[in-house]
Amino acid sequence: MRKNSSRESGAFNPRVFVAFILCSLGASLALVSFAATPPSGTLTDTSGPLNYTAGPFNVANPTPLPEGLDAGPECNNPSQPCDDFALTITLPAGFKAAHPNVAAKVTLSWTDTGSGNSDYDLYIYKGTVTNTNGSKAADHQSATSANPEIATIKPLADGTQTYTVKVVPFTPTNETVRVTIELVTGSNVPSAPPGVGGSGP
Numbered sequence: 741m742r743k744n745s746s747r748e749s750g751a752f753n754p755r756v757f758v759a760f761i762l763c764s765l766g767a768s769l770a771l772v773s774f775a776a777t778p779p780s781g782t783l784t785d786t787s788g789p790l791n792y793t794a795g796p797f798n799v800a801n802p803t804p805l806p807e808g809l810d811a812g813p814e815c816n817n818p819s820q821p822c823d824d825f826a827l828t829i830t831l832p833a834g835f836k837a838a839h840p841n842v843a844a845k846v847t848l849s850w851t852d853t854g855s856g857n858s859d860y861d862l863y864i865y866k867g868t869v870t871n872t873n874g875s876k877a878a879d880h881q882s883a884t885s886a887n888p889e890i891a892t893i894k895p896l897a898d899g900t901q902t903y904t905v906k907v908v909p910f911t912p913t914n915e916t917v918r919v920t921i922e923l924v925t926g927s928n929v930p931s932a933p934p935g936v937g938g939s940g941p
Contacts, residue, residue: 775794775823776792776793776794776823776824776825776907776919777792777793777794778792779792779824779825779826780825780826780827780828781825781826781827781828781921782827782828782829782830783827783828783829783830783844783921783922783923784829784830784831785831785832785835785923788922789920789921789922790827790920790921790922791918791919791920791921792825792918792919793916793917793918793919794823794825794907794916794917794919795823795850795912795914795915795916795917796912796914796915796916797821797823797860797909797912797914797915797916797917798912798914799818799819799821799909799912800909800910800911800912801813801814801815801820801821801822801908801909801910802910802911803815803820803874803908804874804883805874809874810874810875811874811875811876811877812863812872812874812875812876812877812878813861813863813872813874813878813906813908814872814873814874815870815871815872815906815908816871816872816873821909822872822906822907822908822909823906823907823909823917824869824870824904824905824906825904825905825906825907825919826868826902826903826904827844827864827902827903827904827905827921828900828901828902828903829844829893829896829900829901829902829903830899830900830901831896831897831898831899832898833898833899834898835898836895836896836897836898839925839926841894841925841926842894842895842896842923842924842925843892843893843894843895843896843923843924843925844892844893844894844896844921844922844923844924845890845891845892845893845921845922845923845924846862846864846880846882846890846891846892846893846905846919846920846921847888847889847890847919847920847921847922848860848862848882848888848889848890848891848907848917848918848919849887849888849889849917849918849919849920850887850915850916850917850918851915852887852913852915853913853914853915854913854914854915855913857911857913858887858911858912858913858915859885859887859910859911860887860889860907860908860909860910860912860915860917861881861882861883861884861889861907861908861910862881862882862883862889862890862891862905862906862907862908862919863878863880863881863883863905863906863908864878864879864880864881864891864893864903864904864905864906865878865879865903865904865906866879866901866902866903867902867903867904868902868904869904869906870904872906878906879893879903880892880893880894883908883910892924905919905921907919
């Protein structure tokens with residue numbers, strides 16, 4: 741009768757442990773690969789535009805689901821990836837009164853690396869919003885087939901406000917996207933129909 745050695749009979753198996761570590765590391769790298777760089781920024785009246793990149797994106801997230809099944813995108817696990825950028829907007833006292841039309845223009849653009857059919861969408865939430873299940877509509881968005889996608893955060897107020905800028909890879913083909921966020925006033929404020937580049941879903 742064969743007896744199990746201590747290496748085989750124990751609960752701890754070094755090979756299984758190493759495989760687990762490698763798989764965990766691979767999953768972590770997959771998540772980090774499309775993280776915003778940098779992950780956050782503060783826009784002020786004197787800062788100039790903020791710029792960041794995210795990607796490359798390889799997994800499609802075709803949400804929100806059509807026909808009213810979702811109010812907003814689903815961003816809650818690696819199979820439904822979204823990129824988050826923590827945006828802070830700080831304006832000095834009296835700035836809104838001096839610039840009543842002040843807004844933040846958010847522009848998402850990319851260079852298609854596939855068949856010319858890549859599509860990315862832009863959703864902006866007030867506050868810190870990480871995982872979403874489709875039930876929460878964005879406060880501002882641009883979800884069309886256009887490149888660039890342009891959304892406007894308006895109205896703004898004096899003081900500090902925080903937002904989460906989400907990029908959703910609706911139909912990606914391994915692109916790295918670029919996002920620019922800038923203050924605009926007066927005649928520079930872009931106008932768009934609600935849900936296209938404006939202030940509502």
